[in-house]
Amino acid sequence: MERTGGDGRPRPWLPAVVVGAGALLAALSILLAGWSKQLVKESLRFECAERAAALALRADVALDQRAAALVRGGARPAEASAVWWLAADGAVLARDPADAPDPAPALVEAAREAPPGEPTPISARVAQGWQAASFAPLPAGAPDEARGVLILWDPAALEAALLRPLLAPGDGDRRFEAVLLREEEAPSPRTRALVALHPPLEAWRVAVTLEDPEAVRWTLRVQTALLFAVAAWLLLLLAVSVAAWMRRERAHAARLAAREQLLARAYHELQTPLMLLRGAAESLERGVIDDPDEVRRCVGIVAREEERLTRSIRRLLRWLRAEGGGDGAALAPLREEVEAAAREQEPALRARGVRLELSLDGAAAALRAPRDLVADVVRELLVNVEKHARGATRARVSLVAGPGRGRAQVLVEDDGPGWPASGDDAPAPVSGFGLGLLREGLLLCDGALRLERGANGRGARAVVEVAARPARLEGAT
Numbered sequence: 001m002e003r004t005g006g007d008g009r010p011r012p013w014l015p016a017v018v019v020g021a022g023a024l025l026a027a028l029s030i031l032l033a034g035w036s037k038q039l040v041k042e043s044l045r046f047e048c049a050e051r052a053a054a055l056a057l058r059a060d061v062a063l064d065q066r067a068a069a070l071v072r073g074g075a076r077p078a079e080a081s082a083v084w085w086l087a088a089d090g091a092v093l094a095r096d097p098a099d100a101p102d103p104a105p106a107l108v109e110a111a112r113e114a115p116p117g118e119p120t121p122i123s124a125r126v127a128q129g130w131q132a133a134s135f136a137p138l139p140a141g142a143p144d145e146a147r148g149v150l151i152l153w154d155p156a157a158l159e160a161a162l163l164r165p166l167l168a169p170g171d172g173d174r175r176f177e178a179v180l181l182r183e184e185e186a187p188s189p190r191t192r193a194l195v196a197l198h199p200p201l202e203a204w205r206v207a208v209t210l211e212d213p214e215a216v217r218w219t220l221r222v223q224t225a226l227l228f229a230v231a232a233w234l235l236l237l238l239a240v241s242v243a244a245w246m247r248r249e250r251a252h253a254a255r256l257a258a259r260e261q262l263l264a265r266a267y268h269e270l271q272t273p274l275m276l277l278r279g280a281a282e283s284l285e286r287g288v289i290d291d292p293d294e295v296r297r298c299v300g301i302v303a304r305e306e307e308r309l310t311r312s313i314r315r316l317l318r319w320l321r322a323e324g325g326g327d328g329a330a331l332a333p334l335r336e337e338v339e340a341a342a343r344e345q346e347p348a349l350r351a352r353g354v355r356l357e358l359s360l361d362g363a364a365a366a367l368r369a370p371r372d373l374v375a376d377v378v379r380e381l382l383v384n385v386e387k388h389a390r391g392a393t394r395a396r397v398s399l400v401a402g403p404g405r406g407r408a409q410v411l412v413e414d415d416g417p418g419w420p421a422s423g424d425d426a427p428a429p430v431s432g433f434g435l436g437l438l439r440e441g442l443l444l445c446d447g448a449l450r451l452e453r454g455a456n457g458r459g460a461r462a463v464v465e466v467a468a469r470p471a472r473l474e475g476a477t
Contacts, residue, residue: 022238029231048193048208051176055206056197058166067119067136079161081154085146093146111135111150121199132200179207273305331368334468335360341375342397345382352386355394363401367408367468377464381412389416410464418460419451
């Protein structure tokens with residue numbers, strides 16, 4: 001996450017904006033998960049009502065089509081029990097069948113009041129109950145001065161031939177089931193929509209239910225679970241991102257603190273060789289030393305301390321450039337660096353009676369690390385063996401890959417007296433300019449230095465962890 005703007009100034013509000021946006025998305029997902037079930041239920045209820053209304057409209061259209069076909073000269077519909085041709089005053093001009101009784105006065109009165117030009121549904125209560133009829137006006141110029149046709153529908157025939165066939169799903173959607181109910185019949189508890197048909201079919205109602213309610217319930221549960229899973233994933237992603245950002249910020253602060261500590265330690269530790277240089281130089285300059293041997297000793301001090309200062313300052317500058325895992329430093333083969341540094345110190349070790357052993361893991365051959373970083377570590381630790389491991393006969397340098405991806409370990413061991421012990425008989429903390437600079441420099445480069453007892457409590461062991469990269473990724477850095 002970027003911490004600074006284009007002007008290099010820190011932008012502390014950016015993490016808050018990202019966290020706020022992530023929290024808002026997670027909250028919206030949770031709300032959607034909570035509302036989704038009700039939304040789907042309302043959607044299914046609306047679809048059921050829409051399907052029931054569509055079935056009622058289809059029944060009206062089918063009835064009007066049968067009446068229109070009769071007006072155009074067609075035969076009496078099979079669903080009609082009687083047909084009468086009426087004059088403008090309601091008189092019966094013709095009938096079909098011929099033995100059909102006169103229509104009920106209520107039907108004739110409704111036909112006389114029907115608006116001209118369009119079919120009119122008629123329902124009337126008679127002694128036998130409700131009668132369903134339709135009045136279809138005839139076009140102008142019809143013979144015998146007939147005004148229109150009054151059609152009396154047979155309820156049983158309408159239900160069998162017209163209404164029930166309409167209930168079968170014709171669009172391939174099997175999610176819904178339509179049921180035809182008489183006015184006096186109670187709907188099922190599973191009914192999602194109930195619509196009464198239009199006159200003259202108001203004696204029936206259409207009830208629409210779900211074909212498989214259990215499948216719908218499982219679908220709703222799965223959908224709700226998925227939405228909650230998305231919300232949980234967003235919250236987890238947010239938490240991981242915040243934790244990663246906080247860890248990175250802590251690491252950045254730790255690197256800054258380590259840099260300050262390293263510089264402070266270097267300043268403090270370099271004061272000693274500087275004082276020796278100053279003292280020797282002043283002695284020579286003032287001529288207070290006449291003995292040639294003392295003069296040579298002072299000159300040797302100047303040369304030795306100057307070399308030590310130069311080496312330490314160069315190492316410090318290299319490690320500061322390699323801060324953050326070596327992104328700013330050139331990479332070199334890790335195995336070659338370790339072997340070259342160890343071979344460089346081998347003559348000095350042999351002169352002290354110490355045999356050098358190398359164990360270089362083949363898996364580490366493909367790893368690369370900042371140039372001179374590991375070489376400085378190996379060189380300084382072997383110099384420490386040469387100068388301080390009195391009585392040592394063997395020094396071993398090992399390179400292994402791991403632990404963890406992008407990590408490598410360098411182990412420097414000897415069979416000397418071991419590290420100075422602290423109060424709890426453990427190796428004393430890293431001290432002294434050389435080892436202290438090693439430790440602080442490794443921290444800047446995402447590494448670590450640990451001092452341990454050797455095997456079976458004998459000798460000294462230094463474990464160095466460094467950040468390393470596969471050779472194939474070098475071009476991508």
